[in-house]
Amino acid sequence: MADAATQGQTAGDTPLLRFEGIGKRFGPVVAVEAFTLDIGQGEFFALLGPSGCGKTTLLRMLAGFETPSEGRILLDGDDIVAVPPHRRPVNMMFQSYALFPHLSVAGNIAFGLRQEKAGKAEIAERVTEMLALVRMPDFGRRRVDQLSGGQRQRVALARALIKRPRVLLLDEPMAALDKKLRAETQFELMELQRKLGTTFVIVTHDQDEAMIVADRIAVMEHGRLAQVAAPSEIYERPNSRWVADFIGEVTLIEGMLADGAIETGLGRFRAAIPSGGKKRDTAWLALRPEKLRIDAQRPTGGELNAVAGTVFEIGYRGDMSIYKVRLADRSLMKVALANTSARGQASFGIDDLVWLSWPPEAGWVLTR
Amino acid sequence: MSMGAKKGRRLGSTRLVLLIPYLWLALFFLAPFLIVLKISLSQTAIAQPPYVPALDWVAGWAGLRDFVAALSTDNYALLGSDWLYLVSYLKSLQVAAVSTAILLMIGYPIAYGIARLPRRLQPILVMLVILPFWTSFLIRVYAWINILQRDGLLNDVLMRLRVVDQPVAWLSSDAAIYIGMVYSYLPFMVLPLYATLEKVDETLLEAAADLGCPRWKTFWLVTLPLSLPGLAAGALLCFIPITGEFVIPDLLGGSDSMMIGQTLWMEFFANKDWPVASAIAVALLGLLLVPMLFYERLQQRSLEGGR
Amino acid sequence: MGRKTSAFNVVSVALGLAFLYLPIVILVIYSFNGSRLVTVWGGWSLTWYRALLSDRAMIDAAWASLRIAALSASAATVLGTCAAIALTRMGRFRGRLLFSGMVYAPLVMPEVITGLSVLLLFVALDVDRGFWTISIAHTTLTLCFVTVIVQSRLISFDRSLEEAAMDLGCPPLKTFLTITLPLIAPAIAAGWMLAFSLSLDDLVIASFTTGPGATTLPIRIYSEVRLGVKPEINAVCTIMIAIVALGTVASSLLAKRGAMRRERAALSAQM
Numbered sequence: 001m002a003d004a005a006t007q008g009q010t011a012g013d014t015p016l017l018r019f020e021g022i023g024k025r026f027g028p029v030v031a032v033e034a035f036t037l038d039i040g041q042g043e044f045f046a047l048l049g050p051s052g053c054g055k056t057t058l059l060r061m062l063a064g065f066e067t068p069s070e071g072r073i074l075l076d077g078d079d080i081v082a083v084p085p086h087r088r089p090v091n092m093m094f095q096s097y098a099l100f101p102h103l104s105v106a107g108n109i110a111f112g113l114r115q116e117k118a119g120k121a122e123i124a125e126r127v128t129e130m131l132a133l134v135r136m137p138d139f140g141r142r143r144v145d146q147l148s149g150g151q152r153q154r155v156a157l158a159r160a161l162i163k164r165p166r167v168l169l170l171d172e173p174m175a176a177l178d179k180k181l182r183a184e185t186q187f188e189l190m191e192l193q194r195k196l197g198t199t200f201v202i203v204t205h206d207q208d209e210a211m212i213v214a215d216r217i218a219v220m221e222h223g224r225l226a227q228v229a230a231p232s233e234i235y236e237r238p239n240s241r242w243v244a245d246f247i248g249e250v251t252l253i254e255g256m257l258a259d260g261a262i263e264t265g266l267g268r269f270r271a272a273i274p275s276g277g278k279k280r281d282t283a284w285l286a287l288r289p290e291k292l293r294i295d296a297q298r299p300t301g302g303e304l305n306a307v308a309g310t311v312f313e314i315g316y317r318g319d320m321s322i323y324k325v326r327l328a329d330r331s332l333m334k335v336a337l338a339n340t341s342a343r344g345q346a347s348f349g350i351d352d353l354v355w356l357s358w359p360p361e362a363g364w365v366l367t368r
Numbered sequence: 369m370s371m372g373a374k375k376g377r378r379l380g381s382t383r384l385v386l387l388i389p390y391l392w393l394a395l396f397f398l399a400p401f402l403i404v405l406k407i408s409l410s411q412t413a414i415a416q417p418p419y420v421p422a423l424d425w426v427a428g429w430a431g432l433r434d435f436v437a438a439l440s441t442d443n444y445a446l447l448g449s450d451w452l453y454l455v456s457y458l459k460s461l462q463v464a465a466v467s468t469a470i471l472l473m474i475g476y477p478i479a480y481g482i483a484r485l486p487r488r489l490q491p492i493l494v495m496l497v498i499l500p501f502w503t504s505f506l507i508r509v510y511a512w513i514n515i516l517q518r519d520g521l522l523n524d525v526l527m528r529l530r531v532v533d534q535p536v537a538w539l540s541s542d543a544a545i546y547i548g549m550v551y552s553y554l555p556f557m558v559l560p561l562y563a564t565l566e567k568v569d570e571t572l573l574e575a576a577a578d579l580g581c582p583r584w585k586t587f588w589l590v591t592l593p594l595s596l597p598g599l600a601a602g603a604l605l606c607f608i609p610i611t612g613e614f615v616i617p618d619l620l621g622g623s624d625s626m627m628i629g630q631t632l633w634m635e636f637f638a639n640k641d642w643p644v645a646s647a648i649a650v651a652l653l654g655l656l657l658v659p660m661l662f663y664e665r666l667q668q669r670s671l672e673g674g675r
Numbered sequence: 676m677g678r679k680t681s682a683f684n685v686v687s688v689a690l691g692l693a694f695l696y697l698p699i700v701i702l703v704i705y706s707f708n709g710s711r712l713v714t715v716w717g718g719w720s721l722t723w724y725r726a727l728l729s730d731r732a733m734i735d736a737a738w739a740s741l742r743i744a745a746l747s748a749s750a751a752t753v754l755g756t757c758a759a760i761a762l763t764r765m766g767r768f769r770g771r772l773l774f775s776g777m778v779y780a781p782l783v784m785p786e787v788i789t790g791l792s793v794l795l796l797f798v799a800l801d802v803d804r805g806f807w808t809i810s811i812a813h814t815t816l817t818l819c820f821v822t823v824i825v826q827s828r829l830i831s832f833d834r835s836l837e838e839a840a841m842d843l844g845c846p847p848l849k850t851f852l853t854i855t856l857p858l859i860a861p862a863i864a865a866g867w868m869l870a871f872s873l874s875l876d877d878l879v880i881a882s883f884t885t886g887p888g889a890t891t892l893p894i895r896i897y898s899e900v901r902l903g904v905k906p907e908i909n910a911v912c913t914i915m916i917a918i919v920a921l922g923t924v925a926s927s928l929l930a931k932r933g934a935m936r937r938e939r940a941a942l943s944a945q946m
Binding site (some may be wrong): 371382384389391393396399400401404472475481493496499500502503504505508510514531554555602605607609612615619632633636648652653663667 | 681683684695701705755758760761764774778786792793795815865873878882908909915920923
Binding site (some may be wrong): 028063064086087088090091094095096098099100101102111112115116159160163187244280 | 731732835836838839840841842843844846847849854857858869
């Protein structure tokens, strides 16, 4: 797993944060297993996976609310596993925000500094600064239950940032916001992170969110690290069928490796063969819907791969239409077509005979 | 799960939080039962305290052996052979069973009614059901004496309406006991029932109706089964204490047959027979052990399972 | 969204409440009856309240009851809150089954058994019976009620609030004192009030554990009532009912004011 962990590493020298062979069991249930990962200073890092994959457990171990069953967590090279939560230089923004209902907005934000026994003047100054940072300068004296969902989220963020943590942990920070607000907040969060230069570690199950905000993403599956890389790499060059399928839409065609191509029941398709792949190994060709062309005639062009089928279903999505095309082996292939014409009428109808084609570099061959 | 367990610093104060109530309950709740058990195996004596043997701690092992040898089960033999005790046990069970049945029949419609009334009224109605519980139990029983006594209000009304032409002796009868029990324990029946009925999702009833189930049948097939935990809790919350009730039968009931709580009281205060009183208590506890364990399981499940 | 409320529902609730309140109302009315006889209305009068003022024994008993109730409710609140914390926060400790058994059992235990057994303990320990023994017995009885109330609040408590405090550098014990305790305070107060009223109310356990010079109000009332209806007792009862009613109205008004403030706040947040 060590090579996967360092893959796509952006920060060069000693990592800020290192998970070393972390495992966590709750009774017989294995939540996290053999997890090794480095996170660099100043990164916006996302832990992404379906619910129950262990990403929240990992975050809670980082904050100190859970103790790993095995392994070490190094912060600036020091093992912090034995350090209780209130002595760790990391702060967390909770999914429920966990704002103290009996304290005012300013009281909530000041809470962390009060624990350090900071002076009154310093606290007041820093609170004002934080309120300005999250663009709520006049809200200090409000009660928490007087705030809207978006405002609460900002207060929670300010509260977690006031101690200038080495790492800010965000547990599904936007799960409680509606779609439009979420999109705005994502960009605000990125701006904030650039401005402060603090390392952010976000846990999310929303792949779009992870792709938008993060510099690097660790995809988790059943407590294990499936892949860690920059968002574009994870999307374009997933390392397994599971990751390819979890991130975005994909059509997978099973076949056998051949010379510069993959041999499938639908024909022989040219593609780049992964290094170390042996001939006649089972492999899968992964095709993203937006990378395919759809035509009424077989397209010409020496290098192009092509396959024929009939239109089975059309899903209109506004900006694009998703076509499901039934191929000769009765499997379905998804194709996305941008709706560029003004009228938005479909170019093809159900049961039309069509040709799907793609250049060799548009497909990605997976061996597991 | 517990954070405290791992961190040495917190262990001390956390321990104390458990230890103090634990020791208190062990000393003032558990230990007394062992003493009751011991005294129930002793003999009455004209002494202070009025029973033998007394455990002689100073004599050590030999003292303990003498003590055990002197214990007897005579008191229990007496409970089994004397009709007085058997009758009062049976009477207690009968009163508890009949009262609980009446409470169910009266309490269910009330709880159901509250749960069906508009949401904003419900907290007020619940408050109104709880309120009498905050006034003294004794006062509530006493209030009925005003009504039930020979020249009381009930006879007055009945005679004015010419339902009866002689005053009826309501007081000192089983009827008065049942009235007192039902009156005093009604909140204990209504509240747990309401708590479960209120949680029954309205859409479940609509779904049943949508699938062609008439209203009365929906009640039998959906509402009633879903309210069973509350029904069991309410019934046990009434049945168990009623069995050992003292005040209500003493003030409202007659002197012809006593409930077991009264018998215990009489043996203790009037006859000063502490060993027999203890034996009665142990036997009563044995009788109630199964329903009490059942209730504890319900209680634990509702408090701890609801996470 | 209309909930279907039938006439049957309304009638059963109305009859139920009438059944619960009629005897109390009658008792209150008769406490103002000028006549000694229940069936004869002798006009409105404060005779029985005046008689009460000169009843030294009754006033002493009331005072003793109030002191015992205040002391035992306070002790029960501390012990019961500790027990609730232990039961919700300490997971599976050794002896948990016995502990939870001891906590829940007094809720349904017939009072004659509790009273007899705790008295026999005091006899075995050779303790003088009176104010202190009643207080201890009442603490034991009422702490379970406090535990149940506080426990149900703790179970619905959002643990992430405590985690947030610790995450921001607050040590565990301080977290409990500054975050948890203020937030569960209403439940603790409710527990205290229930314990207080249960202690004030108890006849059976007090009768067993009392000694010379420690007559509580229920013991006093009981000894009078056994001899039949006395109008003075109506007056005592009315005063007690008035106190409870005032306390309830006051606390519900306070709660309502809090709720209204919250509602207004929520409205202003939307604007």
